[in-house]
Amino acid sequence: MQAAIQMQDREGAEPMAKPDRDWWRGAVIYQIYPRSFQDSDGDGVGDLRGILTRLPHIASLGADAIWISPFFKSPMADFGYDVSDYRDVDPLFGTLEDFDAVIAEAHRLGLKVMIDLVLSHTSDQHAWFRESRGSRDNARADWYVWADAKPDGTPPNNWLSIFGGSAWEWDSRRQQYYMHNFLASQPDLNFHNGEVQNALLDVTRFWLERGVDGFRLDTINFYFHSQGLEDNPPLAPESRDYSTAPAVNPYNWQDHVFDKSRPENIAFLKRFRALLDEYPAAAAVGEVGDAQRGLQVVADYTAGGDRVHMCYSFDFLAPDKISAARVRTVLEEFDRVAGDGWSCWAFSNHDVMRHASRWAATEADRTAYLKVVSALLMSLRGSVCIYQGEELGLPEADLAFEDLQDPYGIRFWPEFKGRDGCRTPMAWDSHQPNAGFSTARPWLPVPAEHLTLAVNTQAGEDGSLLEHYRRMLAFRAAHPALSKGSIGFLDTDGDIVAFTRRHGNEQLLCVFNLGGSDAALTLADGMSPVSVPGHGFSGASAEGTIRLGAYDAWFGRIA
Structure with a gap:
């Protein structure tokens, strides 16, 4: 863990611990997908109390921080990434008091707590959107991205949704289209409206006051759109990249120059950073989803010390297998464009096929391969995110269509099976029902092949992948050259x-x-x-x- 710096107060009293504002630089951040981490109340869905009981596992790995995916109130159309109330916990996950308990225990164990802020869009059930769609002249009429139809009734431009189809949905009440980069039930907020920015900064302050140490910012480059609503130009087939969306999705056929990664975002990120700087050591990592210019956006958003602290793009989350040449190309390109910027590298997360299947499935010795690529990850310049179950080598689950929950996978089945395969429950105990995740039927099934990789089967076994992760995190922490x-x-x-x-x-x-x-x-x-x-x-x-x-x-x- 990053050691606190000691200072003497002016009266010469006992030394006080001065927060390390630089703790995030080189930190190892453990991502928790709360639905699938630990169920504490027997409903088959993970929750905050479940997280609380499993924090010692994360501390024993040697991680510096946890990142908890959304637990806010939500109709769960996109499993929490469609927020209906930014200031409360969904009852499925518990209460605000449960979250306070998670923070207290994490801090006792030496772990920072980062939460997932979804600022680019809300649920269509959010009070803001309900008011906005009510008329064209209410107090929040301009809080979302509304546009008139073309004379023939079609959407205002050719922008596409990552989840398929047009990025525009017709609303019969306003007789206008609203923009949604994701599901139609996830309308995009209008960041060109200063009141929207202020409201979102107030949300950020609410959680900082609650004691969080930082944020993972979902789809950080999607905040602004071009107010001119120009059509995106096409991309030639040879220029298409499938790291942001699967190959079956025509989203990849456009160069997204007008619907995301807009220059106006820089000014908002400076406002966001200024707020975080009011607190002793708050930090943020942004997710950049832009296949054409990802590293440049990361550079732009982390430069100068007055924007976000770090970002990650999809360079090592893409389908392409990692290689010696690719590692060098990506890291040197980042160093060239980023200057004083900072990246956060990851090989797996809740949105992509686990790298234990994406890369290791064809290797002669799967465990040995996973050990060397994890050691590589822990040695790269930047911070690191590891995703729950990565330390066990959990492979992607192969689920039947009837088990799918993800609307993304349901839409593009069978060519693209969605994200459920990487979101199945954590495997804790091979001797317990559902690998110790829940006493009830889980919201997604626990694959049989995960049982032999459960925590209890690997803990204390010197040659296991779990113990290897513990060694590598300790080795990284012991050598500042690796972390900073x-x-x-x-x-x-x-x-x-x-x-x-x-x-x-x-x-x-x-x-x-x-x-x-x-x-x-x-x-x-x-x-x-x-x-x-x-x-x-x-x-x-x-x-x-x-x-x-x-x-x-x-x-x-x-x-």
Whole structure:
């Protein structure tokens, strides 16, 4: 954990702990999807009290913070990402008092608490939208993005929804279309209206006053749209990228220059950061969903110290398998465009196929492969997000159509099965019903193959993936160069990726073999490698050469 800095008060009393405003830089953040983490009341759905009982697991990993996906009041059309009341907990998850208990216990265990703020849109059941759709001249008439139909009655432009079809829905009360980047029941707020910005900043302050340490900002680049409502230009087939939406979705056929990633967002992010800076050590990480210009948006949103602290894009969440060349390309491109910006890297989350299936399914030794890519993740310059069950190596669940809950998957089945496969319940105990998640039938089934990977089967087993994660998080925490240092890549061939991490007087060389065959890296003349222990890999060095087994790594210093 990041140590607090000590200060002496003016009267010479006992030293007081000064909050570390920089705790987020290099932090490891553990994502909790509350519906699927732990059920405490036997209704088959995870809740805040369940999270409370499982916080020691996260603390034992060595994580610095938790990020809790939405638990606000919601009709659950998109499982909490359609908020109907920003200032209250949905009864499905508990109460505000339950959330207070989570904060208190997390802080006792040394964990920061970040919550998922969904500011770009609300539920159509939110009081703001109910008022806005009532007429064209009410107090909140301009709080959402409304537009007249074209003369032929069709939507005002060609903008598309990520969830399929037009981004415009006809409203019979106002006789206008409203914009929705996601479900039709998730209308987009109008950030060009200053009152909307003020209301959302008030929501942010509400949770800061409640004691949260920061926020994950959902779809941060979707806040603003072009007021000119111009058509997005088409993208040539060879330019399409499928990291933001699946290949079966024509959303990828447009260059989204007018409906998101607008320059006006910078001014709002500065207002948001100024609010966070009023608090001792609040921080935010933004999700950037933009396949064409993701790293540049991350750079723009994190530059200068007066915007958000860090962002992540979908570079390593995309379907493309990670490779030595891709790691170097992405990190060097980020360093080129970002300057003083900061990224947060992730391999899995609640929106994409788990990387244990996306990448590891074709490898000869699945567990060894997952160990080396996790060690790579823990060694990259930036902060890190790990998704619940990642530390167990849970694969994507293959669900039947009748088990699906995700409207995204239901719409595009069977070519795209949606996000339910990565959202199945956490596997705690192989001997308990539903792997210890719930005494009732869970909202999504627990796959049989997850039982053998449950926490109880891996805890204390030195060769397990779970214990490997604990070692790597401890190793990262012990070496500031890994959490906060600069990065510089070495020229390598094949499946080897190698780079130096440098911070203060510490310089580490990190070498990874992502392939299933033995490999070696020969250093320049005069470079004498000295191994650094504590990570559990078996890579060895001798006479200027680092030798690696399949899926192996080596960490050391150059004398």
